[in-house]
Amino acid sequence: MTRHGARLDIVLQSWRDHGKWRVRELLGHLGRYYTPYGTPERARPYDTDELVSMVGLTDQADTPVARLSGGQRRRLDVAIGIVGKPDLLFLDEPTVGFDPQARQEFHDLVRRLSDREDTTILLTTHDLDEAEKLADRIVILSGGVVVADGSAAELAERVSGKAEVRYSRDGEFFTHSDEDATGYVRELFAAYGEAIGDLEVRRVRLEDVYLAMVREFESGQRTVAPSELTEVTA
Structure with missing residues (x-):
C-alpha cells in the first residue's frame, strides 16, 4: 500500500471474508495496515471502538461476521471502507436487497460520514430516490457516456x-x-x-x-x- 493508496477506499456490492472474525477484531486488524500512513492533519486509522460506534455496531462488536444481519453486515462493509480515513470513498450499489428500514439507516450513516469527515463519497446506484436524497452532484450515464451532470x-x-x-x-x-x-x-x-x-x-x-x-x-x-x-x- 502506498500513501496515495491509503487515501481512497471502496465498498463493493459484496465480498468474501472469514465469517469467524468478530467485528471489533476484524476492524482492529485492518486498521493496523493504515497506521504508517497517518499525517498530522489526518491521523490514521480510526480508533476501533469509535468506528464501531459510528456505524452503529456497538452491540455487535464481539459478534462473528457470519452472524450479522444484512443491514448490520452493510454497516460493517462501510466501517471497513473508512477504517483508514480515506479522502475518497467509493460506494458501489450499497443498498441492494435492503428492506426500507435498513435502507433509511444506511442513508443516515452516509450523511453522518459526509458531515463528520472531509471525505468525498462517490456513490453508484440505480436507485434514483437514493441518489436524489444523498447526492450533492449527480451524473447520469447512458451507454458509457455522461449525458447529464x-x-x-x-x-x-x-x-x-x-x-x-x-x-x-x-x-x-x-x-x-x-x-x-x-x-x-x-x-x-x-x-x-x-x-x-x-x-x-x-x-x-x-x-x-x-x-x-x-x-x-x-x-x-x-x-x-x-x-x-x-x-x-x-
Whole structure:
C-alpha cells in the first residue's frame, strides 16, 4: 500500500471474508495496515471502538461476521471502507436487497460520514430516490457516456422548470403547473384562505429527469455538447 493508496477506499456490492472474525477484531486488524500512513492533519486509522460506534455496531462488536444481519453486515462493509480515513470513498450499489428500514439507516450513516469527515463519497446506484436524497452532484450515464451532470434541482430545471400544484377548493380538485409554485400557493391562500385543502406540490423527480434525458439522448433528439461529453471505459 502506498500513501496515495491509503487515501481512497471502496465498498463493493459484496465480498468474501472469514465469517469467524468478530467485528471489533476484524476492524482492529485492518486498521493496523493504515497506521504508517497517518499525517498530522489526518491521523490514521480510526480508533476501533469509535468506528464501531459510528456505524452503529456497538452491540455487535464481539459478534462473528457470519452472524450479522444484512443491514448490520452493510454497516460493517462501510466501517471497513473508512477504517483508514480515506479522502475518497467509493460506494458501489450499497443498498441492494435492503428492506426500507435498513435502507433509511444506511442513508443516515452516509450523511453522518459526509458531515463528520472531509471525505468525498462517490456513490453508484440505480436507485434514483437514493441518489436524489444523498447526492450533492449527480451524473447520469447512458451507454458509457455522461449525458447529464449537476444537482438534482439543476437537472430538473433542464427538463422542465415547472412544478405541479394539486389542491382542492370547496370540494373540487384542481391541478396547476407553474414555474413559481411557491408564489402560486401564496396567491391561492390569499384569494381563498381556508377553502384550500389537500394541497400537494409535486416537483419534477430525478426519475422523470433520468427517463427524459436518456430517451432524448438515445433517440438523437438531445445532443451532448463537446464540453459535456465524457466517454467512460472500464
